[in-house]
Amino acid sequence: MSKVPEWFLQELRQKVDIVDVVSDYVQLRRSGRSYSGLCPFHNERTPSFSVSQDRGMYHCFGCGAGGTVINFVMDIEGVSFQEAVIVLAERAGLTVPEGLGAGATQPNTKQQRHREAHDLAAQLYGYILMNMSAGVQALSYLEKRGISRKTIVDFRLGFAPNSQDVLVSALRRRGFQDEELVSCGLAVEMGNRIVDRFRGRIMIPICDKKGEVVAFGGRTMLPDGKPKYLNSPENDVFHKSRLLYNFHAARKFIRQQRTAILLEGYMDVISLAQAGISSGVASLGTSLTEEQAKLLKADADRVVIAYDGDAAGRKAAIRAIDILQGAGIDPVVLSIPDDLDPDEYVRTYGGEAFTRLLGRQTMSVVQFLLDDLRQTANLVSPVGRTDFVRSALQLLAQRATPVEQEYELRNLSQEFNLSVETLKEELRVFTKQNKRHREQSVERTAQSIAAQPLERAVSRASTELLKAVLFDEQAAAYVMEKGLTELAEPLQTALLAQLYAWRLANPTSDPSTFVDELEDEPLVQLASSLFFGDDIPEFSQDLLDDYVRTVERHHLEEDYRVLLRRWIEVEASGDTERAREIKLQVEQLQDQIATLKLPREQNAGGVKEAGM
Template identity: 35%
Template sequence: MGLIPEEIIETVRLRSDIVEVVSRYVQLKKAGKNHLGLCPFHHEKTPSFTVSQDKQFFHCFGCKVGGNVFRFLMLKENLTFSEAVTVLAQRAGVAIPVSDSPAWQEKDLKRKGLKQANNLARDFFRQVLQRHDAAAPARQYLAGRGLTPEVLERFQIGFAPPGWTSLLDHLGKKGYRPQELVEAGLVIKNEAGRYYDRFRSRVMFPIWDTLGQVVGFGGRVLDDSQPKYLNTPETSFFSKGRTLYGLHLARQPIREKGRVIIVEGYMDVITAHRHGVTNTVASLGTALTAEHGKLLLNYSRDIIIAYDSDTAGVAATIRGLDLLLELGCQVRVITMPDGKDPDDFLSKHGPGPWEELIDRAYTLIEYKLQQAAARGHVKTVADKTEVMRQVFPGLAAKSGVQKEEDLKTIARVLNLSWETVAGEFKRFEENLGKKWTNPDNIAKNTHTIIRKGEKLDARGKAEAVLLRLVLENPARGYKILAELGEEPFRNQQYMTIFKHCLEAGQHPEYRPEGMFSTFENEGQNILSYILTLDIPGDNPDKIMYDYIRSVNRCARHERREELLRQIRAAEKSGNDFQHQNLLRELVFLKNIDEAEKARDFGRVRKLTGEYKQIFCFDTESTLERGGTVHE
């Protein structure tokens, strides 16, 4: 499908009541103007998921996800924006016109045809497994692995016959040209220009997208031929880096259990599901990608990695842990005993001992230390220093209690005193702090605060309320610009929303909830968060100026802290001239603060004007951008 016209999208949005859509998935209760329920995107016991019928958006105060009705369906069913609009349009009885572009129609038709070829191939392989004499060894192998007819049906397992052109001939009779099947990943063209089946004499495992459509295959040989597993290559609709095997079957169990288990292979997933561990998916090999992580975050932040215990599996686990932690996931690792994989372990021991393994899963710190100790890499001072360098980043964002416990664990494993390890970590934090002083990281940190639910500082809170006031009435934005300058918000996402709001507010039909489609994931999360804020008091303009003063106050405080650091440095270096100038500026800022405390706003304006004329410095504070306050 081509681009959907904006007026159609808006019609679908207006006809799709978000409370009705969300209620298909979440049990909602009326609470004042809003509806509350348990969040479908993370595991929780106390409802923190709110839906506004008036403004037609949702927001979770637990995992900080939010957006409009399209975003909800995209996250819940892992759809693209166009797919979500199409689903809701069908429910609302809105016809979506087909793109007028012949090129688009041809491309869309071709893509659908190639995907359909994979579905037809799946049917062909299943028939061969059930009826073909050549599939007898495959049937025997699968039965020996404990795969009942019901399991074969659920996972749509088949067999590719040994002939060179069996599938090519079969799909050719259905109208597919050989080159189309090459593009579908099912056929190979050799240097001589001849076409032949990619998969031959292999047990076939279909790979699905999140909607259950076949997009590729994994084929396993029954003898010692190489490669043992052969996968569909990258196509226009299949990428290993964006696909998780079995996710369409595991989505609901993941939400119900509040966590997801990632394994390596097809049989690991199938065996796990056979034993009732249905919240299991596979990463189609050992390489976890950022796209995998983002996909999983739609369903749970609690992720357990259960890769093989061989060297490649260990290395892949560590890479996966680091990547998922960077995305904000809570990650643990199962270590497989005796060199087994999950398939072996579950087949031998069953789900009970498997659950015990999950309960004993390592955190990142514990796992890295355990692996380092197992390799004997904690003998010299250099070894121990390198191990600490690897594990300290995972401690930085933890609570004080958890951090102390982890430091004790590090000290115990490395045979060092707690004081030594704590001292090394303190130096690490000091160096980390220096890296976080630039404006980009400050803005990034603010996003993290919002996403993880930590408390905003005074300036962050003031900026959030100011943005809420502007969303309610965009005309206020020009007053804020007049008071705080061209960049009134330290948080760059706030700044982006602010600019869009000023532009959208020029249209008479402006409504803040109509802006959701303007932003991607994080922007929608922040916009929904801002819209949940209540405007305090009954005089919003007075509130606005109060919070403008708060932003200026915070800016002065930030500058004073910087001045004190510079004054100490000047004293240490003996630079008396710089020392005197810095002290003079510090006194000036204190005078402005005292005038504001006395509510002498005329004097505040006068002193601020003089301050800007006298002092020039290169910081990000609002003061230098022209921050003054009108009473």
């Protein structure tokens, strides 16, 4: 996976405490010999995320994420193996081996060229805005909107003039080829030549999590210009569904407060930051995505949705609520008075007023959804009022806590002159319906799990054999000598093959080095799970023989079932000769299965767990 010397990785593992690293992102509590917390990679309310300080590993028993501290930094920060090594080395005060730094900052030449081109473009656009006559109108526009020159510099704002090739010409002089400029989205083809993609627009750099410019948002200067905002196209470096505008700068403030402010537009973020509210981020011209919610989940427990109050903004807020709750984040919705957007409100009343607004005008999800129902309800007619009350009660049954239900029922009672008891009775009907739907869903899930053919015994035996090969050099040699090549599941079999190759090449290496060498994410997850659970036992030959017999018998029984069905089909067809041949094979398999029966199973009718 990497060109990092093994001696350096060993030193890094000794110097870096995985609990300290993970604690920067996850609130951990000691649980026995390990630490546990809510997984930062998926939505959960009950902790299933474990970190072993002794073994230097993490694993989530909910989503399967796991690996070493290097894997954790790769996953949580979205960086390469070498970049994660450098981050951890800097944290530990270690000097990286010569040549590693350059290799890590340029893991992909094409991607690095993309970043270099965008950084140079940001410099050029910024210079034009602040120092050239072509940028005077754009600079005046920003200042009229209350954006200070310091903020312009902080956010690296710029201006792309109407000239068709000012950027193309500049980057050609810096050695960039035309095809590079087109592929990274800074230029477009026009007939036989290429021209600047962005022209006559205020340029807003979009940065990745490390703060490097990877794209732009361009705002038109024309009153009727279309589109109002033009974003860079997606490519190898820029995926708008995976980034949030200003996340790199806002992250430390979000982490301090465990709260983020989710805004609709670039100018909302910039205005709030200038007013001293630094935890604002925005999605990039699209609705909030699951990937963006996962970014926030690592640092925030709560997100204030501060979208525009129009119909489109309310619709986007509802979508964001579902996505944030799906990621395990508690959303609230800010109600901004006078139909103003956040940028307009801050420019009109100031940052302190907006901060007070955050404390006074936030609504819970239930309050916001009830308010949204009210926006479209026909409260003039009796039928419309009845429909609204029923919809409100259904909403309370689905999403409200008992305290919220009590509070809102009293409000509904006063508004519509209905008794609280009548409303509660109707609410109970909806609650029962919801409970029945949930129970049916749970039952279907349970039936699905029960229908899985894999037996506990062979699953346990396969897992223990993987542990034996991973943690015990002598046990690994014995299992390889037995010639076992297939376990219960394809993924386990694939990991076993990788373990064999690793053991032969590294007979005395630390098991964590094996995990760092894996490139396939499902294999990393499976391998990391082996480090957790019960203490690693001593693998005697008798115990290993039990496990091997259990696995071999499992495969023979699968073959037996297939052959038995085939025998029945052939006999039914009237082919007595072929049926006799298959019957003989069935009997041979029965004999083989009987020879593999464990001594302690002689008085049992089924397969029991080996080694238990």
